[in-house]
Amino acid sequence: MNDDGTDAEVVIVGAGLAGAATAWRLAQRGVDVLMLERTRPANAEGSSHGSARIFRLAYDTELYTRMAVAAGDGWAELEDTHGEPLITWTGALGFGDRREAPKVASWLQCAGQPHELLSEAEAARRWPGIEFRGPVLWHPGAGVLDAERAVEAMLRASQAAGARLLTDWPVERIERTPHGFLVRSSAGDAVRARRVVVAAGAWLPMLLPGLPLPVSLLPAFEVRQENAFHFPYRDNRNSPEDASWPTLINMSREIVLYGLPGGRDAQHRGQKIAEFNGGRRLSSASRRDGVVDPANRARVVDFVRRRIPGLIPEPYAETTCLFTNTPSEDFVIDAWEGLTVVSACSGHGAKFMPEIGRIAADLTTGAGKAPPQFQVFLA
Structure with a gap:
């Protein structure tokens, strides 16, 4: 427990591709990170399992082309740390x-x-x-990106930098407190954090009623x-x-x-x-x-x-x-008063994860903002 009574500086809900990427990028910066995964990372019930996802640079917009190029550099960085190729x-x-x-x-x-x-x-x-x-x-x-091994590699890299992971920890709701947030599980457990990142993928819509943010501003998932x-x-x-x-x-x-x-x-x-x-x-x-x-x-x-x-x-x-x-197929990466949402990657997000993790880490620490296409909350 930290001096202010929190269990972590940042709690990340979900340890699939998006959650693991965010944890990796935050832990690289020395941020105290705790990941909460409802079952096991890259499990078959979510969107990050399997060994074959497309990595490509070709998009019809500047934003996604630029992000894909940057993500390619990120995958190369992770492969150097991991010691094995993640892309064929x-x-x-x-x-x-x-x-x-x-x-x-x-x-x-x-x-x-x-x-x-x-x-x-x-x-x-x-x-x-x-x-x-x-x-x-x-x-x-x-x-071809190996999704499961990518999750494993990002988790190992983040844990080597001090991040922690709790499995079989299904989040039910998140409450604001005077010092941050209280994250509660469906089993009655709770952890305290200064800030929270929700990277729950397909489980995000189920979590929305229990999130302390203006859900009416989010797109229809x-x-x-x-x-x-x-x-x-x-x-x-x-x-x-x-x-x-x-x-x-x-x-x-x-x-x-x-x-x-x-x-x-x-x-x-x-x-x-x-x-x-x-x-x-x-x-x-x-x-x-x-x-x-x-x-x-x-x-x-x-x-x-x-x-x-x-x-x-x-x-x-x-x-x-x-x-x-999302209706536009753009991602949702935005923050509202200490709670960051990183989800709804519309079936084409896996390739971008090192860059998505960087953007989410910037948002969470206040170092930067997401591209306007990904913002949903009014500043």
């Missing part, structure tokens, strides 16, 4: 009649990042297992149970070291779909393919049942059969995960 570099392809490839390329150009704009014919020659329509953007600075399918490579030659298959972003009027080489949990045998926001809506994260939506499976299988001939259109594995979306 594969490059990335973006295509589809809704993908503004020239605009995305312009932001990569501004950021000084290598890229190529290719015709359908040139892209098909280089990647014959994929059918392209329209211009194709290729950039090599992309790959949508929780989805997303489905992902692993399709075997037709040539059966891929291995974890084989980068012949890149990550994919198809944005078309037909379907918005992403793909990436599958990770450890799918035996590296194929490509992980999913429809972006194709899963069913949930009233809360606790409603997740892990049952794959057969209609969504049929849509994805149909697309693979028609447009990705290099894959066998029969999934050998499938899984579900949780997305927590």
